[in-house]
Amino acid sequence: MNPMPPATPRRATITDVAREAGTGKTSISRYLNGEMSALSPELRARIEAAIERLDYQPNQMARGLKRGRNRLIGMLLADLTNPYTVEVLQGAEAACHALGLMPLICHAANEVEMERRYLQLLTTYRVEGVIVNALGVREETLRPVGGGGIPAVLVDRSVEGLVADMVGLDxxxxxxxxxxxxxxxxxxxxxxxxxxxxxxxxxxxxxxxxxxxxxxxxxxxxxxxxxxxxxxxxxxxxxxxxxxxxxxxxxxxxxxxxxxxxxxxxxxxxxxxxxxxxxxxxxxxxxxxxxxxxxxxxxxxxxxxxxxxxxxxxxxxxxxxxxxxxxxxxxxxxxxxxxxxxxxxxxxxxxxPTYEIGYRAVEFLHERIEGVQTSARDCLLPGxxxxxxxxxx
CATH class of the missing domain: 3.40.50.2300 (Response regulator)
Structure with a gap:
């Protein structure tokens, strides 16, 4: 008889940390959210020690959804085998790192149906914004993001009927x-x-x-x-x-x-x-x-x-x-x-200027996420x- 595999250790929860630190979950949440002024130095030290002992990893997705912010942005890309796309992605990732955003990359492989399915998926993940460099996305497909309260920035291509920021080559x-x-x-x-x-x-x-x-x-x-x-x-x-x-x-x-x-x-x-x-x-x-x-x-x-x-x-x-x-x-x-x-x-x-195109696209999206209400902008960069x-x- 084969022995039973060892059970996977249970991950520590915020309740475990509160019990270990001898405080309530509210204090732990304040610590995790950076509200240090509401906590005494002694309590901050106990919470920090409890987190280290339990190897506690907060669920960032759950925390983000609770606050209405998860710092996730979607990136819908037509063709990752194209060097252009890879270079644009490098600039976009650098901007995400600088601005505290996390890109969720979707490769549609030049398939229009895949583009549609990925856009639907991104809305279910509650992304805060979407960058689109796609082959055949139409206005009605983008309506859940561009017109549904989720900001969208287009890279290199405009979409007829969609009013959105666009960054790309002139x-x-x-x-x-x-x-x-x-x-x-x-x-x-x-x-x-x-x-x-x-x-x-x-x-x-x-x-x-x-x-x-x-x-x-x-x-x-x-x-x-x-x-x-x-x-x-x-x-x-x-x-x-x-x-x-x-x-x-x-x-x-x-x-x-x-x-x-x-x-x-x-x-x-x-x-x-x-x-x-x-x-x-x-x-x-x-x-x-x-x-x-x-x-x-x-x-x-x-x-x-x-x-x-x-x-x-x-x-x-x-x-x-x-x-x-x-x-x-x-x-x-x-x-x-x-x-x-x-x-x-x-x-x-x-x-x-591929790197700059990617970087600017994320900057534009971040500004929209933070509430910028200007008319749609076209950023056309010279070759x-x-x-x-x-x-x-």
Missing amino acids: NRAAAELGTRHLLDNGFDEIWFVVQPFEQVSSRRLREAAFREVMSARGEWSASAVGGRGEGGWGASGVSGVSGVSGVSRAGANGRVRGHTLVLDLADSAAVARGLAELDRAIDAAGDASNASTNAPANAARIALFAANAPVALCLALHLKARYGAAWQSRVALLSIDDPDWAELTGVTTIRQ ELIVRASTLR
């Missing part, structure tokens, strides 16, 4: 900065590569800014070049989520051509179609240059502008596999986000262009 300015850099460096063709952006405001802003810069410099038209676009502008051809829409400046006369490629990283077949479209464009540019008797072999210059680091990594891995280690002699790459591998490969990036060999002349 997406328009960042996309404009990158597009102008590529134009100024004489590229003949620029492809903006972005994940599906119908539900994600930051992606929409970046793609729209790309088109607007091209248009402002006389380089945009609504002609489609194949594939399926998003956002209600030129589209035709390939079925599926991945697609291409064109923004061009009459490629026949050698002027700059621009395109948007929608690349759904969650759909391998769609990714394959989109990358094949890029391959055809890169190969065609190389063939045209080599056929010219008046231009060097690298005269036709193509640049890819990745909307974020996951897209940039997908492109870089594919291009290296197809064209070898010297792939950047055929095509340049610029990315919003500055992952560590970008420096190793000489890829130009627009670095986001920094890090020019590397990939996009230089």
Whole structure:
């Protein structure tokens, strides 16, 4: 017969501490809440000794609920595999530590249904506020927090119909900065590569800014070049989520051509179609240059502008596999986000102030928790262009 496992020792309660210290539970509660002026030095010493002898650990959740404060905040994150999210989280955790808050982190793994379920869960935990960096959360899903008395701060993305503070990159300015850099460096063709952006405001802003810069410099038209676009502008051809829409400046006369490629990283077949479209464009540019008797072999210059680091990594891995280690002699790459591998490969990036974004988001939330009643605030922080060999002349 197997012996019975030893019983788990019973945890000491506030009643045990009061009995050990020879006082009442009210005095113990005052000690735990820091109300030392209500206790004599001798009584404080007895309570401290009793807590140490019994190894008493107060139930912070129960104490917080009793006072209506538990210092818990929820953090709903779309994708913890994205370096951007990890870096934002580092700033948020530092701010939580400084402000005495405890983050409850929920990873939705880019699943809209998981986002909805986590938001419901956070309300049952009575969190004091929520920071949201999510993929497809809609206004009705956030209503229990944003409109239900629980403050919410959005990171990087706005939600239509929800009035809340938002902290993130100045997406328009960042996309404009990158597009102008590529134009100024004489590229003949620029492809903006972005994940599906119908539900994600930051992606929409970046793609729209790309088109607007091209248009402002006389380089945009609504002609489609194949594939399926998003956002209600030129589209035709390939079925599926991945697609291409064109923004061009009459490629026949050698002027700059621009395109948007929608690349759904969650759909391998769609990714394959989109990358094949890029391959055809890169190969065609190389063939045209080599056929010219008046231009060097690298005269036709193509640049890819990745909307974020996951897209940039997908492109870089594919291009290296197809064209070898010297792939950047055929095509340049610029990315919003500055992952560590970008420096190793000489890829130009627009670095986001990720740590500051996370820190500011928690500061904004803390102010709302403490009762700040200002109108909703947008804190848009600038990106920094890090020019590397990939996009230089």
